[in-house]
Amino acid sequence: MTNAAATEPVAISTGEPATTVTRGTVLIVLASFCFGTSGPLVKPAMDAGLSPQQVASFRIGLAAALLLAFVAVTRPRLLRLRRSDLPLLVGYGLVGVAAVQLLYFAAVSRIPIGVAMLLEFTSPVLVALWVRFVRRVVLSARMWVGTALALLGLAMVAQVWEGLRLDTFGLLFGVASALCAAAYFLIGERGVSTIPPLGLVTWGMVVGAVAIAVVTPPWSLPGETMTATAEFAGLAVPVWTLLVTCAVVSTAAAYLLSISAMRYLPANVVSVLAVCEPIVATVLTWLALGQTLAPVQVLGAAVLLAGATVVQLASRTPKVVLVGDAVQPTVG
Structure with a gap:
């Protein structure tokens, strides 16, 4: 006789505690705020004559130098590398730091910029597809609905x-x-x-x-532009101070929190949850640079936040794994 208890699928809760989910949510929201400050900070610098590539080179170069100096003084053991970690660190630095910045600016x-932003922030769908079909993790319907709403x-x-035009290389x-x-993210x-x-x-920042x-050495930035002033929040601010703030807040702190x-x-x-960044960027641009918000943008912010909330709540739901003949790991 077959033992029914041995063959019947058993549900096992593998969900993360609510406090853990909350902690992660707070960190990524703070990271999105930091990332979102980059646009309002660097736009006056680019209006002053710097190219997007020069801005990216300066912000990442300075962030790398500051992080390296801080870690060397406070926690030097973190600079010790294992040979097995080198491929991951190089991949993270080349793809997640350098390539994503240069390719986004090339698209812009x-x-x-709205189309370029939307294309870059389709990454949650790509991550979800990887998790579903490569890792074979079943994502809940709420996770997919929340992702769609956020996009x-x-x-x-x-x-x-606005101003949509087709450009093959840009796309x-x-x-x-x-x-x-x-x-x-992966x-x-x-x-x-x-x-x-x-x-x-x-x-990763050093790489x-x-x-x-x-591509663009940071020392190639023109000195006269760096010391010039740009208008920010109604004030005349030196360009270099905007870039230093961007390197500290929008780059070093943002990547670390994320x-x-x-x-x-x-x-x-x-x-x-990281798609909250465009909301922060849009609101700060409105406050600091005086660019107005259209009603559709306000409505879009509400839709985006609703989608992010659905995903966040879905991540609190205990994950169920069926043990037996029907093994189905799930997320959300």
Whole structure:
């Protein structure tokens, strides 16, 4: 006689505690705020005459130098590398730091910024597809609905229909930036399982800075532009102070908070919650640079936040694994 208890699937709760989910959510929201400050900070610098590539080179180069000096003084043991970690660190730095920045700026140079932003922030869908079909983890319907709502809200905030024009290379650059952004979340999630977040971000930033320096050396920035003043929040602010703030807040702190969030939440959840960044960027641009918000952007922000909330709540739901003939790991 077959033992029914032995063959019947058994549900096992593998969900993360609510406090862990909350901690990860707070970290990625703070990271999104920090990332979102980059646009309002660097736009006056670019209006003053700096190219997007020069801005990226400076912000990543300075962030790498500051992180390296801070870690060397406070926690030098984090700078010790294991040979087995080198491929991951190089991949994280080249793809998640350098390539995603350069490809996004390349897309912006050829297609409207709203379209480029939407393309880059399709990365949550790519991460979800990887988790579903490569890792064979079943994602709940709420996770997919929340992701779709977040992307719809993003499209409304970015107003992608404004000045839309087709440019093959621009679209390719945008799609490539999305692939790199997805790789950033997946590599970061894997990295924090063996490397402390501070060490991972520091070495990743160093690798990214070296890679971008090959294309645009930070020392090539014109001194007269760096010392010139630009208007920010109604004040005349030196360009170099905007770039230094961007390097500290929008780069070093943002990457560290984002990677730290992956210690508490899976990559697919973090990537969706990260789409709050365009809301922060849009609101800060309105406050600091005086650019107005259209009603559709306000509505889009609400839709985006609703989608992010659905994903966040889904991540609190205990995951169920069926043990027996029907083994189905689930998330959300």
